[in-house]
Amino acid sequence: MSALIEAEHLTRILPAIVPVTLVRDVSLTVGEKEFVAVTGPSGSGKSSLLYLLGLLDRPTSGTLKIAGQDTSQLDDDELARLRLESLGFVFQFHFLLPEFSVLKNVELPMRKAGYLSASEMSDRATSLLEDLGLAGHLDKRPDQLSGGQRQRVAVARALANDPHVVLADEPTGSLDSKSSEQVFTILQDLVRKRGKTVIAVTHDMDIAARVDRRIHLVDGKVVSDERVAQAVV
Amino acid sequence: MRLILELALTHIAGRGRQTIVAILGVALGVGFSIAMAALMQGTEKDFIAQLVDTMPHVQISDERRTPRRQPAEDLFSAVQFEGLRPKEDRRGILNPAAAFASLRSWVPGRMAQSLRTQGVVRYAGRDVGVSIIGIEPEIEATVSSVAGDFVEGSFDALQAGGNNIVVGDTLAQRLGASMGTTIQLVSPTGQSRGFKIVGQFHTGSNARDEGETYVLLKNAQILSERPNAINEIRLRLDDPEAAPRVARQAEAELGYKAVPWQEANESLLEALVVRNVVMYTVVGAILLVAGFGIFNIISTITHEKARDIAILKSLGFTQRNMRRLFLIEGLTLGFAGSVAGWLIGFLLCFALSQLEFKLSGAAVGREITRLPLFWTPWHYVIASAFALGSAGVAGYLPARQAARLNPVDIIRGAT
Numbered sequence: 001m002s003a004l005i006e007a008e009h010l011t012r013i014l015p016a017i018v019p020v021t022l023v024r025d026v027s028l029t030v031g032e033k034e035f036v037a038v039t040g041p042s043g044s045g046k047s048s049l050l051y052l053l054g055l056l057d058r059p060t061s062g063t064l065k066i067a068g069q070d071t072s073q074l075d076d077d078e079l080a081r082l083r084l085e086s087l088g089f090v091f092q093f094h095f096l097l098p099e100f101s102v103l104k105n106v107e108l109p110m111r112k113a114g115y116l117s118a119s120e121m122s123d124r125a126t127s128l129l130e131d132l133g134l135a136g137h138l139d140k141r142p143d144q145l146s147g148g149q150r151q152r153v154a155v156a157r158a159l160a161n162d163p164h165v166v167l168a169d170e171p172t173g174s175l176d177s178k179s180s181e182q183v184f185t186i187l188q189d190l191v192r193k194r195g196k197t198v199i200a201v202t203h204d205m206d207i208a209a210r211v212d213r214r215i216h217l218v219d220g221k222v223v224s225d226e227r228v229a230q231a232v233v
Numbered sequence: 234m235r236l237i238l239e240l241a242l243t244h245i246a247g248r249g250r251q252t253i254v255a256i257l258g259v260a261l262g263v264g265f266s267i268a269m270a271a272l273m274q275g276t277e278k279d280f281i282a283q284l285v286d287t288m289p290h291v292q293i294s295d296e297r298r299t300p301r302r303q304p305a306e307d308l309f310s311a312v313q314f315e316g317l318r319p320k321e322d323r324r325g326i327l328n329p330a331a332a333f334a335s336l337r338s339w340v341p342g343r344m345a346q347s348l349r350t351q352g353v354v355r356y357a358g359r360d361v362g363v364s365i366i367g368i369e370p371e372i373e374a375t376v377s378s379v380a381g382d383f384v385e386g387s388f389d390a391l392q393a394g395g396n397n398i399v400v401g402d403t404l405a406q407r408l409g410a411s412m413g414t415t416i417q418l419v420s421p422t423g424q425s426r427g428f429k430i431v432g433q434f435h436t437g438s439n440a441r442d443e444g445e446t447y448v449l450l451k452n453a454q455i456l457s458e459r460p461n462a463i464n465e466i467r468l469r470l471d472d473p474e475a476a477p478r479v480a481r482q483a484e485a486e487l488g489y490k491a492v493p494w495q496e497a498n499e500s501l502l503e504a505l506v507v508r509n510v511v512m513y514t515v516v517g518a519i520l521l522v523a524g525f526g527i528f529n530i531i532s533t534i535t536h537e538k539a540r541d542i543a544i545l546k547s548l549g550f551t552q553r554n555m556r557r558l559f560l561i562e563g564l565t566l567g568f569a570g571s572v573a574g575w576l577i578g579f580l581l582c583f584a585l586s587q588l589e590f591k592l593s594g595a596a597v598g599r600e601i602t603r604l605p606l607f608w609t610p611w612h613y614v615i616a617s618a619f620a621l622g623s624a625g626v627a628g629y630l631p632a633r634q635a636a637r638l639n640p641v642d643i644i645r646g647a648t
Contacts, residue, residue, distance in 0.1 A: 054547075056641050057641045080550065084548060084550075085549070091547075091644060095644075099243045100243065109548050112550060169644070
């Protein structure tokens with residue numbers, strides 16, 4: 001199993017009059033096809049860690065390699081490119097552009113990347129959305145969908161450029177239990193069927209219990225990192 | 234790039250009312266600037282045209298700019314004169330025929346020579362001081378604007394046998410004289426002759442209508458006892474703007490003072506410059522205010538779209554993309570405003586040009602004036618350039634702010 005993400009001694013300190021340490025000396029390696037849950041009490045730095053891994057934030061110290069590439073040498077534009085092509089995000093709130101249709105929202109990262117023709121983008125976005133059970137909603141606007149549906153659109157958008165890693169920040173945090181279950185199943189399928197690596201920050205113990213690997217943070221430090229053999233594959 | 238444009242247009246379209254207000258602000262600014270510039274430049278051109286029309290473009294007189302040097306000054310390096318009185322000089326342009334001929338060889342335009350002298354008109358017991366101008370009618374008609382201002386008669390009538398004179402209508406009224414009346418003209422040398430009025434003109438300038446009389450050059454020379462003398466050469470150039478150059482050359486050639494119309498009206502032209510400065514300040518201020526309107530809407534959008542910015546950046550859009558996005562939004566508003574402003578400006582100009590003013594007072598009620606408007610695409614171009622410029626700045630400042638936004642701060646804030 002080759003390492004997709006290699007973090008060494010990652011530390012993130014918020015500069016302030018009294019500096020706040022969000023992430024403290026975290027080292028971890030995540031390989032292909034892993035389903036990782038990051039858990040911890042609120043304020044333990046699990047979201048901050050995710051933003052660091054997702055290149056949305058830069059560490060105060062430590063190194064981070066994505067697919068073998070050292071990210072500390074890259075400038076902001078190069079980081080943005082890497083984010084666009086190698087990483088996909090799903091947030092607690094769907095964060096879709098309200099003025100654009102579901103289809104256009106999913107096409108957006110592809111258009112930014114600019115590798116595909118208009119018809120290829122539209123085909124790919126349609127098939128992603130159909131796979132996630134949104135076949136009838138392509139031309140609707142985000143505010144016409146339910147919370148669970150929106151979150152599935154967000155997943156489709158995260159998959160748009162076929163990234164290696166999908167990072168999810170409390171993906172079920174604002175959903176009811178039924179929708180949560182749907183979204184979880186989808187994330188699980190990403191790993192099982194599409195061969196993605198998913199790293200999800202969650203405080204939902206029900207979800208955390210059903211992943212391959214659990215990383216528990218307290219006060220920005222990794223206190224446990226355990227792999228779980230799942231009964232059901 | 235197309236993607237950014239589409240995003241920008243979506244943002245703008247999503248804020249209908251505010252967008253319209255901002256566009257209208259720019260449009261009104263551009264429109265009023267265009268109308269105002271057209272009006273200001275129109276009146277200026279009109280004013281100058283009248284000036285150029287009524288005055289000779291270059292006037293060469295028998296004066297010199299510096300007093301003539303005394304022969305002793307040329308001979309000795311240090312001489313001082315006291316109580317010196319220049320010798321009695323027969324005033325006039327020396328050797329006028331040669332001077333006139335040499336000017337004619339190179340001056341681009343028409344020219345007329347005349348003898349101007351002071352005198353008194355005497356009629357029915359009234360004495361009125363006037364300028365007596367001796368002219369050659371057929372040439373004068375091509376140089377002087379008075380030729381077009383005749384109420385009755387013309388310059389040509391001067392030549393119709395006997396001693397004839399042309400006077401301003403105000404002078405005629407003051408004297409109680411009319412066409413055909415014979416008035417007495419008295420020169421400074423004491424000569425006195427009767428002249429029959431064969432023409433009346435109305436230039437609209439009181440000083441001229443009341444104080445100028447035209448007779449044949451020959452008659453003026455006889456009256457002032459200066460046979461063959463002239464003391465004024467007036468040039469009417471094909472291109473009035475060439476006047477200073479022509480004047481300089483004529484002055485160098487003849488040694489007499491040659492005054493271009495620009496010099497003769499220096500203070501008026503200076504006032505026009507001040508007027509222009511005032512105009513550009515006001516126009517600039519209008520457009521600046523419009524620019525603030527754009528600044529306002531763009532920074533509102535960037536605040537409201539903070540989430541979109543975070544999303545786009547987390548998806549992999551760069552700072553430059555974000556900056557461009559909001560810059561385009563500002564420029565789009567500026568451009569839409571400019572186009573609407575052209576229409577407003579054009580309509581305003583059209584409406585203004587339809588206005589009619591009846592000038593009351595001295596004018597006899599027959600002078601209906603329309604506002605002189607000057608139309609040039611440059612007004613449109615300059616106003617839009619200014620509007621786009623301020624829209625660019627107004628868009629750029631919030632755009633830079635937006636581009637710097639850290640997506641993490643917004644995502645944290647939202648969760």
